[in-house]
Amino acid sequence: MKRRLAAILVIAVLTLSACGSGGTAGSTAKADGSGKVSVSVSAIAVAAAAPIEIAVREGYFADEGLDAKISYAEPAAMIPSVVSGQAQFAMLNAPAVLTARSNSVPAVAVAGISAPDPDPNKSYIQLLVGKDSKLREPADLEGKTVAVDTLYQLPDLSLRHALRTKGVDPSKVKFVEIPFPQMADALKKGKVDAVNAAEPFVTSQLAAGARALLSSTEGQNGTWPHTVMLTSEQYLGKNKDVVGRFNRAIAKADAYAQKNPDKVRTLVPQFTQVPEQAAQKMLLPVFTASFEAKGWQAWADVLTKEKLAKGEIAADEGFSTP
Numbered sequence: 001m002k003r004r005l006a007a008i009l010v011i012a013v014l015t016l017s018a019c020g021s022g023g024t025a026g027s028t029a030k031a032d033g034s035g036k037v038s039v040s041v042s043a044i045a046v047a048a049a050a051p052i053e054i055a056v057r058e059g060y061f062a063d064e065g066l067d068a069k070i071s072y073a074e075p076a077a078m079i080p081s082v083v084s085g086q087a088q089f090a091m092l093n094a095p096a097v098l099t100a101r102s103n104s105v106p107a108v109a110v111a112g113i114s115a116p117d118p119d120p121n122k123s124y125i126q127l128l129v130g131k132d133s134k135l136r137e138p139a140d141l142e143g144k145t146v147a148v149d150t151l152y153q154l155p156d157l158s159l160r161h162a163l164r165t166k167g168v169d170p171s172k173v174k175f176v177e178i179p180f181p182q183m184a185d186a187l188k189k190g191k192v193d194a195v196n197a198a199e200p201f202v203t204s205q206l207a208a209g210a211r212a213l214l215s216s217t218e219g220q221n222g223t224w225p226h227t228v229m230l231t232s233e234q235y236l237g238k239n240k241d242v243v244g245r246f247n248r249a250i251a252k253a254d255a256y257a258q259k260n261p262d263k264v265r266t267l268v269p270q271f272t273q274v275p276e277q278a279a280q281k282m283l284l285p286v287f288t289a290s291f292e293a294k295g296w297q298a299w300a301d302v303l304t305k306e307k308l309a310k311g312e313i314a315a316d317e318g319f320s321t322p
Contacts, residue, residue: 029242039066039089042077042078042090044072045272047268047274047285048091048114048226052229052253057267061246066242068249079097079107082230093154094109094228095157097228101313109230111251111289112227112229112288114226117285118222118286120218124199127216128187128213137166138214141193142168146159146175147186157306161218161305162214164219184204184210187205199283199284203283222286255287265279297316300318
């Protein structure tokens, strides 16, 4: 399964590179008639994308001479979009970037978006069980079935690391893929013993009577990158000034988002399917543009532990700082 996922990623990238944009991935950026450089940004319609929206709406991109256009797509499209040149920047999670690089995919992270809250109890990813569940501690999960949204993506990998932190071997737990919106029903009907939920579903399920068994970011700290912005190596090589301007705009937007959580909650329903009432109560990640090498190395160690890496991962090559 793990090798098949990596192979699919590489094939998707190569396919889009061959037919997506006529080889524009490394093109030198040019200003439009207004004097601004046009950049396309691929994003995922989740709360963590708020700083990207803020950078447009508050004029941070414009202040840096960038005319940024956001388009929303599924996570699987993010890396292919930048490698093919269909987008100059894309949003994804740090371990996915490292996995891609371990398979020789030329994508690199250039700006941070979010990190986990240092307090695991405030994590936007939580392992939940039913109110009447007999599961009382992580060790009780051995031999049980746990729902995850997508195998070997950030929420799933976070949970596996959290389990190891608590002395539980993830190989003794059965993981099944169930989309976040369907997890509550699966738990209620007894199809699974626990669900690895992410906001806004954490707050809604807790309100409905579910109980938190484990924070899925247990064992992490604020240095672990979660959501990041990436580009292709080719684009970075030819457009370092543009990438630097993009980084500055994102950094301003991250600072705004971190300082104004209520405004983020008001904004989220405007570009996601999260209802306004749920957005007002949901837990948010820590918004930060900074990168720390030790955080990237921590993810590299997780990927190696889970045997997802093709050879040794050079964690410090997964990101570039201006």
